Amino acid sequence: MRLVAYLDRNGAEALGRLDGTRVHRLPGLGRIDRRLSPKALTPKALTPEALAAMEPADEGVELDELTLLPVARPEKIFCVGLNYRSHVDETGRDLPTYPVLFPKFASSLIGHGAPITLPPESVQVDYEAELAVVIGKPGRRISRDDAFDHVLGYTICNDVTMRDYQYKTHQWMQGKAWDGSTPLGPVLVTADELDADGLGPGRLGIALRLNGAEMQSATTDRLIFDVPELIRVTSEFTRLEAGDVILTGTPGGVGYRRDPQVFLTDGDIVEVEIEGIGTLRNTVRAES
Secondary structure, three states: EEEEEEEEEOOOOEEEEEOOEEEEEOOOOEOOOHOOOOOOHHHOOOHHHHHHHHOOOOOOOEEEHHHEEEOOOOOOOEEEEOOEEHHHHHHOOOOOOOOOEEEEOOOHHEEEOOOOEEOOOOOOOOOOOEEEEEEEEOEEEOOOOOHHHHHHEEEEOOOEEEHHOOOOOOOOOHHOOOOOEEEEEEEEEEEEHHHOOOOOOOEEEEEEOOOOEEEEEEEEEEEOHHHHHHHHHHHHHHOOOOOOEEEOOOOOOOOOOOOOOOOOOOEEEEEEEEOEEEEEEEEEEEOO
């Protein structure tokens, strides 16, 4: 099943199921987060099976007619740095033995088709293609063996980074958590669909194109820390809630490490494609 979040004709948030090219609204749901549970679903029931059992509330509307939102509204966003060997190698760092984690905020997220805004303060705005994991079942101290039971599905992220701010200090947050900078979407593919297609989160092709030129390309089986390990590590120190997002890291080829360096400029088109999920596309615009 494929889910999209969007604005309805009245400007209200809605969650729908994508069938072909049409989106059918699911009643009582806005975006995937812990707050949707009291009326429509309990967190325990936020599963692909429970969502599939819901009767659509309308006859549907064409996907390309909608303004899309980030499909999840996370309480917490966990970002993983240095999780592909190719990216570790290009940074010249040692291979990590424990995941490098940093936060983003819900205010950082934008939807498919929304502009990536270039702030006037930064001159080194970079791209990062990433697989995003969306939590469906809450939990704390989740074991590797139980980790996939807590996953609702997967989507695509572009972890846009202001490199000149990232490297002002040894902490990365000020380069990573700018408002309205991080595309997430366009769809959430539930875990059962990826598994049914024989893909699973550990065997997906991932690529990023800048104005049509491929800048990053890898497969998710190259992750140093896989999805179950990331869930185990993050849930060890905090409770994961429905709608929380884990960004699993980016492969090599980021603009900052190229020679010459490549940074995003006004008018650029950035596309992140992940096998079995789709393509996240955004245009870059200078902040007015």
